[in-house]
Amino acid sequence: MSEPVIVEVGLGERAYDILIGPGLLARAGTELSRRLPGTRAAVVTDQNVAAAHLETLKAGLEKGGIQPAIITLPAGEKTKSFAHLEEVVDGVLAAKLERGDVVIALGGGVIGDLTGFAAGIVRRGMNFVQIPTSLLAQVDSSVGGKTGINSPRGKNLVGVFHQPKLVLADTEVLDTLPIREFRAGYAELAKYGLIDRPDFFAWLEGNWTKVFVGGAERAEAIAEACRAKADVVARDEFETGDRALLNLGHTFGHALEGATQYDGARLVHGEGVAIGMALAHRFSARLNLASPDDAARVEAHLHAVGLPWRMSDIPGELPDAEALLGFITQDKKVSRGALTFILTRGIGQAFIAKDVPASEVLSFLKENHPGQPK
Amino acid sequence: MSEPVIVEVGLGERAYDILIGPGLLARAGTELSRRLPGTRAAVVTDQNVAAAHLETLKAGLEKGGIQPAIITLPAGEKTKSFAHLEEVVDGVLAAKLERGDVVIALGGGVIGDLTGFAAGIVRRGMNFVQIPTSLLAQVDSSVGGKTGINSPRGKNLVGVFHQPKLVLADTEVLDTLPIREFRAGYAELAKYGLIDRPDFFAWLEGNWTKVFVGGAERAEAIAEACRAKADVVARDEFETGDRALLNLGHTFGHALEGATQYDGARLVHGEGVAIGMALAHRFSARLNLASPDDAARVEAHLHAVGLPWRMSDIPGELPDAEALLGFITQDKKVSRGALTFILTRGIGQAFIAKDVPASEVLSFLKENHPGQPK
Structure with missing residues (x-):
């Protein structure tokens, strides 16, 4: 398997790597446990992405000894709401994850924005890993740390800046788009x-x-x-x-x-x-x-x-x-x-x-x- | 009127002043417009504090040309919930405040924690001013930037770090405690x-x-x-x-x-x-x-x-x-x-x-x- 391209995002204490290449879902556990040894994790995804890619990711995490809690949400822009934010927050807390554990977003921009926001507020900020599954999310949400949800008064009006610890942009996944x-x-x-x-x-x-x-x-x-x-x-x-x-x-x-x-x-x-x-x-x-x-x-x-x-x-x-x-x-x-x-x-x-x-x-x-x- | 004691909280770009002394509610507009000229504001408070102090604060803000939107919540620890967070966020957005405008917390620790959290997430972080009305809040919540709400799974499990731009600790207000x-x-x-x-x-x-x-x-x-x-x-x-x-x-x-x-x-x-x-x-x-x-x-x-x-x-x-x-x-x-x-x-x-x-x-x-x- 070819080695991924690595882009280092230089933000001082908040610096992190973006790995870009084919087959990264299957390597997720290896890459994660190398950077955050001993971590536990929750995966947040939507029903469509789960059907296509969740089993591959779970098998990949298993190789790093990680058996994540899974939180599956409906697909679509309406998921970026307070109600689903509360659902993700509660799911992460129910999994008894600590501040040094990881919340993983597996999906496009909606899942990435919502999950990053939840990771940014549970225990005032947990570790966050992005696994973007759309081209838009791979080029746009991988960098910048913007997270959030929509309000009835407008899109993306509520959120935080919360940088990920790692981004895995699996280029093979894009073939299913x-x-x-x-x-x-x-x-x-x-x-x-x-x-x-x-x-x-x-x-x-x-x-x-x-x-x-x-x-x-x-x-x-x-x-x-x-x-x-x-x-x-x-x-x-x-x-x-x-x-x-x-x-x-x-x-x-x-x-x-x-x-x-x-x-x-x-x-x-x-x-x-x-x-x-x-x-x-x-x-x-x-x-x-x-x-x-x-x-x-x-x-x-x-x-x-x-x-x-x-x-x-x-x-x-x-x-x-x-x-x-x-x-x-x-x-x-x-x-x-x-x-x-x-x-x-x-x-x-x-x-x-x-x-x-x-x-x-x-x-x-x-x-x-x-x-x-x- | 005696001049307030000023404590500078040195946090680099996020540094701010705490003003401590009698009569600060009545001077709020002057102090605010000196530091954030042209700002608009929303005041978040609870029913008990509103009854005792809201009119004094409104008159004080008026002197600085500020006519705030008012968001009044029930008093008590149960107010630190997702439902009330959403209520405050919506109230601030309904007032059409921009990122450079101010959300003011008038109350004890519950109001301060909840309001600071809302200010930290609306438009990914608005200006925040604390006017703590309990001794506990004046010594404990004035410094540190911790904000948050409770989860059914525990206290203060959800929140952000969000530093205020100014804290007004009116020592006279404490006589009503x-x-x-x-x-x-x-x-x-x-x-x-x-x-x-x-x-x-x-x-x-x-x-x-x-x-x-x-x-x-x-x-x-x-x-x-x-x-x-x-x-x-x-x-x-x-x-x-x-x-x-x-x-x-x-x-x-x-x-x-x-x-x-x-x-x-x-x-x-x-x-x-x-x-x-x-x-x-x-x-x-x-x-x-x-x-x-x-x-x-x-x-x-x-x-x-x-x-x-x-x-x-x-x-x-x-x-x-x-x-x-x-x-x-x-x-x-x-x-x-x-x-x-x-x-x-x-x-x-x-x-x-x-x-x-x-x-x-x-x-x-x-x-x-x-x-x-x-």
Whole structure:
């Protein structure tokens, strides 16, 4: 079996490793007991992931002498609730785990966010291990320490920063994903090239088919995205500055998710981010910040991999430009009324732009709206 | 009006001030807007404290231009639950507060712990201000950043470390406390003398009546306890070592609270700590670690202020020594089966003793048990 790629996330006392490669579920016990000898564990997962991967993980943990308690939740975004948080907390306490024992998240972003939050609050912070099973979770949730649940008043409004002790990103597991979900995760992966790694974006333009097929290129692409994110997070662990760069594509993307009522049949998060990234580049070109050629390059690549890249790629009707602007100004990342955007000076040259005039955004939305007279 | 005593809690980026003195509720708006200009706020309190102090605080906040949202909860330990945590989180979000706005706890330990936890998780951490209204909360909860709720499986099992931005300890408010509650808080105050400030303990022996009466000595005693705790916490913010010293008196104390089913009519927390501290000194003398004279001095001072100091001071029957030992070994501070105690070499010379033999504890409990033949 090939050795995994290791990405070290440098956060001082909270530093940890991300292991990326095939067959890591089967090696989980070995890797865990090497780093946290004598530990006991609970595994939190959802019903779908449990059906596909839980037995493999249990067998892998057994090799390290670990027989975990298992907490299985319903699949889906609604699981990120107070009720399920309490369920996980109670399950971990029922297993009589101590502060030095481990809570393991086996699943996508929902399970990772919820489980990390529970691990962050039981006994004021237990050891946490992530085993992300979606591409989105492998590139996005593996680094950053953000955990949380949704409130009826908005998504991800409640949570803590809690860093894992170890992340196992098993690249083989991704072969069980629906292709549309893999593509959506790929949008977040490509984002890191667009933020500050132009060479990585160029490499993806040439090698994306191998990332989709699997093998060494897939592991390397995930590793590079994790390295890129780790660099940003190390500069700004608690999101007071630079970390906002990670929201490239997310302001437009969230607005489109809101405008489609978070209906996954029309638009999933990564697809919203794909369109959002294309719009952020096109908007930057309109403001004479970046070359239109760079915007065209981004659009062409997203199109090549099969991702939506313009508003007209979303099935069904969209609200008009004024309504879309309303979704943007409601966004929780709007600070004290000022419109903050992640804009760019070209591929790999994203920056935080504060006080972007709402009138410019509105004009741009009107120009690009599929159902509106120009 | 006299100027408050200011204790600076040095925690690097998380450093903050504790203001201690009379009339601080009325000055809350001035102090808050000086430190966090333009902030909006929510006040979390309980029905009893609201009746006594909320109008004074609201008038005080108004002077700083702050009109807070108010969240009022039932009084009592049962309020430290998931249900009330969710209620506070929702109330703060309903008030549309942003990450830089302030959540204020007005109340005793229950309100402080619950509110700090909510502030620590809404938007992954909002600004938090403590206005503790009991002596126990002023000396114990003002410093340390521990927040949390209870689980059906045990007290304080769920929470986060979240430091306040400011603590206002209004010493005048304490005059509304029942004397028994004031005395229970005094036990925690005296604890800091016993841990590592022998001069402070000697000062209390000579000046405790002035602390009970109020005035400058009361503020100074609270300030000295906060300084002492801040020194320990600065050495060990996340409780991996020295911070365990703060548990002086708590191992025996918790066992006695458990043995009396947390029945406040028989024993409140501070009283348990008082008896626990006396027992910790007497046990240390029995192990030839400290002089019996020091144990006698501790007992005499607790007796002088009207606190219970021996098991026979608890009304009603206690379980036998074996059962009491059972409560100790169940305690969450027992790490991987080893019995850890805070023992002492004399007044102000407490230390962490690991691997204390259970047999010694049992013999000691038998010797000191009021209902057991010696």
